[in-house]
Amino acid sequence: MVEASLFIGSEHYVANSIAMMALTHGFMALAAAVVVLPVLGDHVGVALLLAAAFVGGLAPDADLLASHRKTLHYPVGYSVLAAVLLGAFLLTSSPGVLVLTVAVGAAALHSVSDVLGGSAEREPWNPVTENGVYNHALGRWHRPRRYVRYSGAPEDFLVCVAFAAVAIPAGATSATVDAALLGLVAFAGLYSLCRKRLAGIAATLGRLVPRRLRAVVPTVRVTETETDGTTIDIRFGR
Incomplete structure (x- = not known):
């Protein structure tokens, strides 16, 4: 993901509401997994452990198609669940529980770190809301700290590169996987x-779609509220 920027027609919008690139979160989780690998690597396959960390780090941003940074972001819930799973692993030494612990822990890291980014809105570089990440335990939004101003900001890319620089040279992955990860950094x-410029690019692409094909091109509308954050409605046919 970078971010799941959804194509729409020229009269609509592109969803631009992710605090940090999903790839930044993915590489953050991957770097954390590499650090703890010497302790955990004997209990489960290295490839499976790293894959669980990377996917878990990306997963919360799937709620871009619902209420972003609310539906699948649980900074408290994931953290508590990860702690419970870690306890279960220490008691059972189950490889499956360990993989699940790493995935949930990565999702927790993602949800907690989103508060360091910008607000959940269409143009977070021109902020009008204070929706950072939703805390279901408290029933309210945490305000964004904006250390990373928005997804794709220069500092966001630098953070992504920094975590990739920890994960890729560690030697925990094959040359093929390393090449794929470098490709994601380039992306x-x-x-x-x-x-x-994503909105302008989407509008240009929309004008290039033949009129007879527009019925099968999804129309995406973005709605922002103080209570639900950014929500996206996808419809086919115009």
Whole structure:
């Protein structure tokens, strides 16, 4: 993900509401997994452990198609669940429980770290809300700290590169996987370069779609509220 920027017609919007690139979260979780690998690597396959960390780090941003940074972001819930699962692993030494612990822990890291980013809205570089990440335990939004101003900001890409620099040279993955990860870093860089122009790019692409094909092109509408954050409605046919 970089971010799941959804194509729409020229009269609509592109969803631009992720605090940090999903790839930043993915590499953050991957770097954390590499650090603890010497302790955990004997209990389960290295590839499976790293895959669980990377996927778990990406997973919360799937709620871009619902209420972003609310539906699948549980900074407290994931953290508590990860602690419970870790306890279960220490008691059972089950490889399956360990993989689940790593995945949930990565999702917790993602949810907690989103508060360091920008607000959940269409143009977070011109903020009008204080929706950072939703805390279901408290029933309210945490305000964004904006250390990373928005998804794809220069500092976001630098953070992504920093975590990738920890994860990729560690030697825990094969040359093929390393090449794929470097490709994702390059994609993140391209995304950052285009970040503020995504709406214009989507509008241009929309005008290039033949009229007879527009019935099968999804129309995406973005709605922002103080209580639900950013929600996206996808419809086919116009």
